[in-house]
Amino acid sequence: MRALAARAACENASHCHARAVNSRRAVGAGMLIFGFSLPTLPALALGDSTVTLEDVTPPVAPRGDLPPSEERIAKLFENNTFSVVNVFDTTLKPELNLTGSVEVPEGNGTGIVWDKDGHIVTNYHVIGSALSKGLGKKKPVARVSLLVEDGVQKTFQATLVGADKTKDLAVLKIDAPEALLHPISVGKSSNLKVGQRCLAIGNPFGFDHTLTVGVVSGLNRDINSQTGVIIGGGIQTDAAINPGNSGGPLLNSDGKLIGINAAIFTRTGTSAGIGFAIPVDAVSRVVPQLIKYGKIMHAGLKIQVAPDIVAKQLNVKKGSLVLSVLPSSTAAKAGLVATRRGIAGNILLGDVILAVDNLSIKNPAELAKALDDHEIGDQVVLKVQRDDKVFDIHVELEESLN
Amino acid sequence: MGHLSVTVLAQQPSKVAMLPTKSGFVARRSLLMGSLAMLQVANPRRALGRNARDNHDEDLEFEMRTMQLFESTTRSVVAIQDLDLSSNVAAVDMDDGEIQGIGSGFVWDRFGHIVTNYHVISKIAKDTSGKKQIKVVLLGLNGDVDSYNAAIIGLDASRDLAVLKVQENLFRWLFTFFFSLVFKIEVPESSVLRPAVIGSSKDLRVGQNCYAIGNPYGYEHILTTGVVSGLCRQIPSPSGKPIFGAIQTDASINAGNSGGPLLDSFGRVIGINTATFTRRGSGTSSGVNFAVAIDLVRQVVPHLIVEGAVSSSRSVERGVLGPPRYLSLP
Numbered sequence: 001m002r003a004l005a006a007r008a009a010c011e012n013a014s015h016c017h018a019r020a021v022n023s024r025r026a027v028g029a030g031m032l033i034f035g036f037s038l039p040t041l042p043a044l045a046l047g048d049s050t051v052t053l054e055d056v057t058p059p060v061a062p063r064g065d066l067p068p069s070e071e072r073i074a075k076l077f078e079n080n081t082f083s084v085v086n087v088f089d090t091t092l093k094p095e096l097n098l099t100g101s102v103e104v105p106e107g108n109g110t111g112i113v114w115d116k117d118g119h120i121v122t123n124y125h126v127i128g129s130a131l132s133k134g135l136g137k138k139k140p141v142a143r144v145s146l147l148v149e150d151g152v153q154k155t156f157q158a159t160l161v162g163a164d165k166t167k168d169l170a171v172l173k174i175d176a177p178e179a180l181l182h183p184i185s186v187g188k189s190s191n192l193k194v195g196q197r198c199l200a201i202g203n204p205f206g207f208d209h210t211l212t213v214g215v216v217s218g219l220n221r222d223i224n225s226q227t228g229v230i231i232g233g234g235i236q237t238d239a240a241i242n243p244g245n246s247g248g249p250l251l252n253s254d255g256k257l258i259g260i261n262a263a264i265f266t267r268t269g270t271s272a273g274i275g276f277a278i279p280v281d282a283v284s285r286v287v288p289q290l291i292k293y294g295k296i297m298h299a300g301l302k303i304q305v306a307p308d309i310v311a312k313q314l315n316v317k318k319g320s321l322v323l324s325v326l327p328s329s330t331a332a333k334a335g336l337v338a339t340r341r342g343i344a345g346n347i348l349l350g351d352v353i354l355a356v357d358n359l360s361i362k363n364p365a366e367l368a369k370a371l372d373d374h375e376i377g378d379q380v381v382l383k384v385q386r387d388d389k390v391f392d393i394h395v396e397l398e399e400s401l402n
Numbered sequence: 403m404g405h406l407s408v409t410v411l412a413q414q415p416s417k418v419a420m421l422p423t424k425s426g427f428v429a430r431r432s433l434l435m436g437s438l439a440m441l442q443v444a445n446p447r448r449a450l451g452r453n454a455r456d457n458h459d460e461d462l463e464f465e466m467r468t469m470q471l472f473e474s475t476t477r478s479v480v481a482i483q484d485l486d487l488s489s490n491v492a493a494v495d496m497d498d499g500e501i502q503g504i505g506s507g508f509v510w511d512r513f514g515h516i517v518t519n520y521h522v523i524s525k526i527a528k529d530t531s532g533k534k535q536i537k538v539v540l541l542g543l544n545g546d547v548d549s550y551n552a553a554i555i556g557l558d559a560s561r562d563l564a565v566l567k568v569q570e571n572l573f574r575w576l577f578t579f580f581f582s583l584v585f586k587i588e589v590p591e592s593s594v595l596r597p598a599v600i601g602s603s604k605d606l607r608v609g610q611n612c613y614a615i616g617n618p619y620g621y622e623h624i625l626t627t628g629v630v631s632g633l634c635r636q637i638p639s640p641s642g643k644p645i646f647g648a649i650q651t652d653a654s655i656n657a658g659n660s661g662g663p664l665l666d667s668f669g670r671v672i673g674i675n676t677a678t679f680t681r682r683g684s685g686t687s688s689g690v691n692f693a694v695a696i697d698l699v700r701q702v703v704p705h706l707i708v709e710g711a712v713s714s715s716r717s718v719e720r721g722v723l724g725p726p727r728y729l730s731l732p
Contacts, residue, residue: 046554046555046556046557046709046710046711047555047556047707047708047709047710048513048515048555048567048707048708049708050513051513051707051708052708053704053705053708055511055513056510056511056513056515056703056704056707056708057700057704058510058511058597058600058700059600060600060601060602060700061599061600061601061668061670063601063605063666063668063670064668066607066610066667067464067467067611067667068460069460069464070609070610070611070667071610073609073610073629074607074608074609074610075609076609077607077608077609078607078608078609081608204679204688204689204690205679205688205690207631207632207635207650207690208632209608209632210631210632210650210690211608211609211629211630211631211632212628212629212631212652212689213609213628213629213652239652240652240688240689240690241689242688242689242690268681268688269681270679270680270681270687270688270689270690271688271689271690273689
């Protein structure tokens with residue numbers, strides 16, 4: 001509904017034509033003599049006819065140059081925003097709810113231009129829907145929008161190159177001309193300090209190329225990623241990160257990539273000032289492998305462990321219960337025992353892994369994370385509980401099952 | 403775009419702490435800089451200037467700057483309150499009623515026009531019982547708080563803007579009238595009014611600092627800071643039509659500072675704090691907040707004041723905001 005119409009007439013005629021202090025005097029004198037009503041406008045009178053348009057159009061105050069610190073951040077954004085892209089999972093359909101407002105699906109996220117070949121890095125969970133549908137490599141999984149000059153966005157079909165669930169990363173490829181690709185400059189996360197400034201660029205709620213600024217709030221955090229795994233070494237920041245920022249860059253004040261925004265801690269679903277980014281050192285290890293081999297070889301054991309629910313039912317409260325062991329694996333050779341059925345049909349529990357190299361393990365996610373920190377071929381010592389005995393097993397790590 | 407709503411929140415006023423001085427030399431320099439800046443600030447029409455500083459003092463200087471900006475602009479930010487008389491039927495005196503803070507606004511000119519959001523006063527505007535009165539609370543010359551009745555002058559639901567005009571009450575008016583008669587001096591009509599310095603939104607850059615000021619209770623100002631997160635955004639208005647050219651910021655915008663000004667580092671108004679993006683039902687800000695751009699406000703408000711409404715709609719935007727503006731390649 002437009003603004004209310006009706007323009008009310010002024011109550012006191014003399015008031016309408018005079019201005020400034022003089023009018024007050026004239027009216028005041030008139031009031032004292034003739035009556036006792038203040039020149040007021042009735043409650044919903046619209047329009048003030050005592051003034052002209054020029055009277056009420058203030059001049060625009062000029063400004064000087066921006067202060068150096070603001071100029072730096074503005075330039076940082078301008079230089080790096082072209083490396084940030086919009087990623088949309090094509091297997092998702094936007095839901096229109098009854099109020100008419102469109103719920104932005106989780107598949108709308110951010111990505112980073114990695115190199116001039118058109119590789120785009122984003123989070124695994126941003127294209128999680130396409131990945132769970134089992135779309136193979138080289139199949140189109142997403143639409144990627146690049147920012148070109150003058151605010152125009154160009155959209156390209158992106159194919160899947162490789163994905164790593166344990167680090168919540170995925171690499172896509174688009175067929176775009178080199179002139180449109182502006183790869184991000186990669187920094188280091190090993191020398192980050194709490195308190196240093198960081199900038200996040202992303203597409204929260206569909207508002208593309210949004211800049212939020214904050215500081216590094218904490219280091220070495222465990223990120224509970226949406227893929228269900230725990231990612232270690234996470235960078236915590238208070239730059240506002242929201243759904244849609246996933247897969248986008250976290251930059252330091254030199255404009256170098258220090259992390260990829262992946263998760264937030266929130267009770268409301270939106271930013272509460274606690275955001276997490278995957279450190280760039282982990283990204284730099286994973287992405288070249290994904291580009292070259294299409295997959296990551298994770299160090300681990302060829303065993304299957306019980307998920308939390310099953311372990312609880314079998315009364316295993318701490319540690320990771322081994323369900324099955326692949327016969328030809330190093331774990332089998334080391335003597336790790338799997339869960340099996342007894343002659344009477346009852347369940348005989350297998351070994352419960354309590355620690356890896358003296359690092360205690362509380363659940364399967366921690367086991368996977370502890371093993372992943374090693375390389376294939378490493379010798380580790382597992383503290384194992386079998387029936388009532390607790391003892392050590394030495395085993396060589398190989399490629400893990402998933 | 404998701405569900406945009408302004409939510410009622412209780413906000414603690416944030417106080418900017420004084421940094422302990424690092425050394426006597428720095429303290430003296432800061433004092434000098436501070437007082438120089440204060441002198442400039444005394445004339446509200448001049449934008450704050452800048453001298454060359456080295457990086458060593460930058461943080462201290464940023465804090466001083468923020469404090470000075472706040473002090474110089476705070477008198478232009480008003481509280482808008484809703485005085486509800488219907489709770490006390492026998493009330494004769496206008497001050498007997500329930501006062502509820504509903505938002506902020508700022509002084510537009512020396513005539514007493516106050517600019518705020520339409521949604522801040524929409525309930526009162528639609529009220530036909532005559533039992534609601536808008537009150538505007540200003541900081542006076544010597545720091546005391548004054549409350550004035552206000553009338554609605556203009557409304558624009560499609561751009562979420564409203565203009566009020568403060569009316570002096572009888573006794574205050576009589577006092578200034580006789581004062582000027584007796585002492586034969588001109589009492590400036592609007593000595594308590596401190597119009598805000600208006601800037602421009604067309605040369606804004608993503609990344610520059612911005613400050614949102616509100617005055618939800620009349621004596622407690624709230625200041626939130628952040629950067630310009632995005633430009634030329636589209637947000638819904640109370641009428642359902644979209645507002646173009648909105649400024650996106652990560653400075654917190656909530657019911658307390660809604661209707662108040664968004665300022666740049668020079669103390670100029672660059673927008674009107676309007677909305678925050680919330681997930682349905684959560685009621686808490688997400689760091690994705692919006693302000694109506696001042697260029698649009700400056701085009702529309704004079705018409706709202708003189709005519710009460712804006713005659714044509716889209717042509718105003720095209721003339722002022724131009725095509726969506728982005729960046730050029732580095």
